[in-house]
Amino acid sequence: MNKENNYEEQSYDEESNYSELTQEELIEEYRDIDDFENYEVSNLGQVKNKTTGRILKQRDSNNGYLVVGLQQNKIQKICYIHRLVAQAFLENPNNYNEVDHVDCVKFNNNVQNLRWVSKSDNCKNRNGNSFGDKFIFVDQLPEDSIEVYYYSNYYFEGYYWSETLNQLYFNNGVRIREVIPVKHGQCYVCCCRSKQNDNIQMSMIKLQKGLFNNQ
Known part of the structure; x- marks a missing residue:
């Protein structure tokens, strides 16, 4: 059984009116995901299988963040959505390791709501x-x-x-x-x-x- 099929379903239904523009007002853009050539992530926090064109289902992790299962060389890896979005769309000139949700809502993975931060700055927010x-x-x-x-x-x-x-x-x-x-x-x-x-x-x-x- 292909484990990837567990995630190849309708995307997670989440509200996203936290940023200055809603997802409906933003133009959705997809970019490739590093190390996973068959997938791409959007600036609104959706992950797509490039071969099938299907949006992957996301699930809530034990710590409150949304995750998705990606497969490469028949090995599946669970990835955090907010990190995929940040890595694809946000510059990180200071080489920070943590991604912060500006509005403190972990399900809001709109790129406008994310920023690279230091560990101390992440704790402050x-x-x-x-x-x-x-x-x-x-x-x-x-x-x-x-x-x-x-x-x-x-x-x-x-x-x-x-x-x-x-x-x-x-x-x-x-x-x-x-x-x-x-x-x-x-x-x-x-x-x-x-x-x-x-x-x-x-x-x-x-x-x-x-x-x-x-x-």
Whole structure:
């Protein structure tokens, strides 16, 4: 039995209105996949068998990313869709090894939603951590925002505090998030990631006191 047939079906049905243009508005373009001469990938995240013209079925991997099975010399390999798209369409002058989903949606493999990044930058754009942080996206930081560099023996990058709005924000260089505090015991905390890549529960009261004492 040819294992490849397990994937030669209708493509994964996913919404893709995350980027500035929808998939319907973009012109789909296919390019060859390196090391797999019988396949090509599109800028919208579809993978096609060049011989049959059929779109391969994608499936959800155990870590939330979409994968597809490709066969070369009768050997099948499971490949991540986002990496296939990035390798075919995105330049990588810094030779980064990781591909980031800008909107943090792992199923959105539109090329406009992908970028090559370092491991540290990829960690900054994660939309969750072991504490289950909550946030909403905003267009810009408040004018009175103060950058939060240090808290409780940990160093941070990209976090900002607005005194007038009493609100913490995170700017990863791509999008700005309003970090929503959650109740923890008798106080409210924001779940943040330090430069050391540790998940930290940042007390709002303690944070404000520390910022004001340093002024």
